[in-house]
Amino acid sequence: MPIYGLTNVQESFLKLGQIRKGDKDEEGRPRDLDYFRVTFLPWKTKDGQDGAALLEKRFLEQYGPRPTEINIRLAYPDVRKVWDANFECYKKGGMFASACTDATGAHWIFRRDDTTNEVIIRDGQAVNDEGVRFLTQPLDIHAPLYSYKSTKGEMVQVGFDPVGHLFVVVRELADLAVGFFEFRPESPRDIRNISSELASFDLFAKQAGKDISGMPFILRRRDEQVPKRIGNQLSRGSSWVVHLDLGGDWANKALQVIERKALPEFIEAEEVIEVPQSEPTDAKVAEQEPPAIEKTSEAPKAKAPVDPEETEVIDPLDSRAIGFAANVWNISLKKAREAIDKAILTGTLKQPFYKAAFKRFVKNPQGEPPTA
Amino acid sequence: MNIPFYDPGYPYEGFSDIEADEAVRDYVCPICYGNLTPYHIPGTSVNLVVCQEHGNVEQIGRVTKRSIEIREAQARRAFKEVIRNLPDLWGELIPPKQSVEQNIKELGF
Numbered sequence: 001m002p003i004y005g006l007t008n009v010q011e012s013f014l015k016l017g018q019i020r021k022g023d024k025d026e027e028g029r030p031r032d033l034d035y036f037r038v039t040f041l042p043w044k045t046k047d048g049q050d051g052a053a054l055l056e057k058r059f060l061e062q063y064g065p066r067p068t069e070i071n072i073r074l075a076y077p078d079v080r081k082v083w084d085a086n087f088e089c090y091k092k093g094g095m096f097a098s099a100c101t102d103a104t105g106a107h108w109i110f111r112r113d114d115t116t117n118e119v120i121i122r123d124g125q126a127v128n129d130e131g132v133r134f135l136t137q138p139l140d141i142h143a144p145l146y147s148y149k150s151t152k153g154e155m156v157q158v159g160f161d162p163v164g165h166l167f168v169v170v171r172e173l174a175d176l177a178v179g180f181f182e183f184r185p186e187s188p189r190d191i192r193n194i195s196s197e198l199a200s201f202d203l204f205a206k207q208a209g210k211d212i213s214g215m216p217f218i219l220r221r222r223d224e225q226v227p228k229r230i231g232n233q234l235s236r237g238s239s240w241v242v243h244l245d246l247g248g249d250w251a252n253k254a255l256q257v258i259e260r261k262a263l264p265e266f267i268e269a270e271e272v273i274e275v276p277q278s279e280p281t282d283a284k285v286a287e288q289e290p291p292a293i294e295k296t297s298e299a300p301k302a303k304a305p306v307d308p309e310e311t312e313v314i315d316p317l318d319s320r321a322i323g324f325a326a327n328v329w330n331i332s333l334k335k336a337r338e339a340i341d342k343a344i345l346t347g348t349l350k351q352p353f354y355k356a357a358f359k360r361f362v363k364n365p366q367g368e369p370p371t372a
Numbered sequence: 373m374n375i376p377f378y379d380p381g382y383p384y385e386g387f388s389d390i391e392a393d394e395a396v397r398d399y400v401c402p403i404c405y406g407n408l409t410p411y412h413i414p415g416t417s418v419n420l421v422v423c424q425e426h427g428n429v430e431q432i433g434r435v436t437k438r439s440i441e442i443r444e445a446q447a448r449r450a451f452k453e454v455i456r457n458l459p460d461l462w463g464e465l466i467p468p469k470q471s472v473e474q475n476i477k478e479l480g481f
Contacts, residue, residue: 013450015443024431042404073461075454092385092421093429094399094436117394148385156385169454174461178451213457324481327472359481 014179016055017041019070019168021185021221021242034240035066035221038181055173062172068221068240071247072168075180077211079202082167085191087160089145091117097145099160106139114146164191168219183219183242189226190242197244208254216247309356316340316353325362339365377427378413378420384430386418395421399434408434 017040022032038059040052063070074082086109089097094117098109111121111134120131144157166183185191198212205212221240228237314321317340319333326336343349349361387395392410399408401423408429410419421429455462470478 011451012444012447013454014447073458075450075457077457090433092387092391092395093431093433094395117391150385169458169461171461174458178455178462178465320479320481323479324476327475327479330472355481 012178013075014043014177015041015182016043016173016177016179017052017181019181019183019219021190021240032240034223035068036070036219038067038070043177051177054176058173058176059170070168070219071171072217072219073171073174074212074215074217075167075169077213079198079212082212083164083194083198085162085164085195087141088163089158089160091146091158096158097160099139099141101141106141108134108139161186162188162191164194166194166219168217171216185242189239193242194244201244201246204251204254204258208257210254215250218245218247219243220245307356309359310354312355313352314355314358316344316349316358321358324359328362329365377422377431378411384418384420384428386413386416387421388418392419392421395429395434398436398438399429400437400440401426401429402433402435405435405440 017038020033020037020039022030023037025031040056040059043051045051045054076082087099087101087106088095091112095110095112097111099106100109101107107124108121109124110119111131112118113120113130118128120127121134126132126135141160144159147155147157150156164183164185166185167180168183169180185194201215201217202212205215220243222243223238224241225236226239226241228235228239317337322333322337322340325340326333329336329339331339340349343361343365348365348367349358387410396408396410399421400406401408403426404423406423406425408421408423410421412419421434423429423432426432455465459466
């Protein structure tokens with residue numbers, strides 16, 4: 001299959017769009033869907049075509065308008081580079097704060113000032129004194145971070161929400177552009193599912209001697225009965241939960257490899273029979289000795305043609321000579337030049353610099369091995 | 373006055389004049405990376421900040437211009453890595469590596 005992006009896109013790993021699991025109803029309220037809704041970011045190919053339209057057309061051809069399964073690949077072998085989940089809070093559409101949790105509690109990653117919107121914590125580090133003040137206080141992940149009075153006159157309190165970011169490559173679109181889609185689950189159940197499934201697949205891949213970038217995955221929505229809390233009532237209801245599954249025949253093949261690895265190793269060996277040592281007799285020695293070669297008078301040797309490289313004089317500090325040495329020694333040009341320089345200074349390389357002599361030096365920079 | 377994407381029934385918070393100026397100066401639309409425009413809502417002290425094509429930033433989000441620059445630089449760096457990580461998808465984009473013999477031949481040795 002030709003690579004359309006070879007001549008038509010920048011050499012960038014572009015974000016091509018988002019895979020979503022919900023949208024907004026007529027009144028602007030968020031609602032969950034039972035399929036994936038894929039949106040495409042605008043970008044132009046080098047020849048001016050609408051890249052998003054090309055991708056959307058191909059996606060619809062492959063998956064239709066309401067896909068519940070998408071074939072994906074992960075672009076990096078490290079889970080941390082393809083998946084993260086943190087608590088995030090947005091203010092008027094912009095990131096206001098983010099935090100993570102571990103066994104010791106919750107920690108700030110990013111935070112803006114309440115009134116000035118100035119960044120006070122970035123990458124978990126305080127930018128100013130206000131940031132230090134926040135970092136030294138315990139963080140309650142469930143507490144509201146700010147409140148505002150809406151245009152309807154209601155007081156709205158805003159706090160942290162869990163948000164996951166999974167960066168995936170859609171296999172059927174890979175020949176159109178080098179890029180990824182972001183799947184952004186915001187339900188704790190989906191985040192938990194993807195975290196645990198990705199961790200187990202990572203372990204599985206490592207056991208088979210591979211990594212997650214080589215595995216074909218399916219991002220899947222599945223109707224499951226899950227507990228739901230409505231007010232103070234707990235009930236069970238249907239929900240289209242997201243899962244990450246292995247696609248193709250990869251899992252079966254990997255299991256075969258793992259099973260083979262789990263078996264004890266059989267080493268093929270020959271039985272060794274010890275023979276009692278005895279002094280070799282003259283007859284045995286005679287057998288072991290190679291047959292003597294009758295010496296004949298040497299025929300006069302034909303005069304060998306002179307190799308033109310033996311007489312061709314070169315500059316050993318010329319870029320081509322340095323390049324040759326660097327390639328043979330598998331080192332940088334700078335180091336190769338230094339080594340040649342040193343050889344000239346110490347007299348290992350002597351004038352006139354014949355090409356053949358230079359090549360011999362490069363092949364054996366320590367000098368000829370001492371002959372017995 | 374016709375304000376794009378303005379819905380009086382939707383509970384927007386709105387931006388003060390200073391906030392709106394900052395938003396327009398420092399942020400772009402997260403969908404098309406296009407510039408934002410402030411609109412004053414008549415009869416109130418607040419403004420809406422919108423992308424002319426994709427809507428109110430309080431609904432669609434916004435992203436700083438600096439973030440876009442960082443993202444683009446990261447995307448350029450990531451390109452070389454990902455085409456090698458997924459050679460079955462993008463292997464044709466990997467520039468052919470010359471052998472040592474080829475390099476030496478080209479250098480005249």
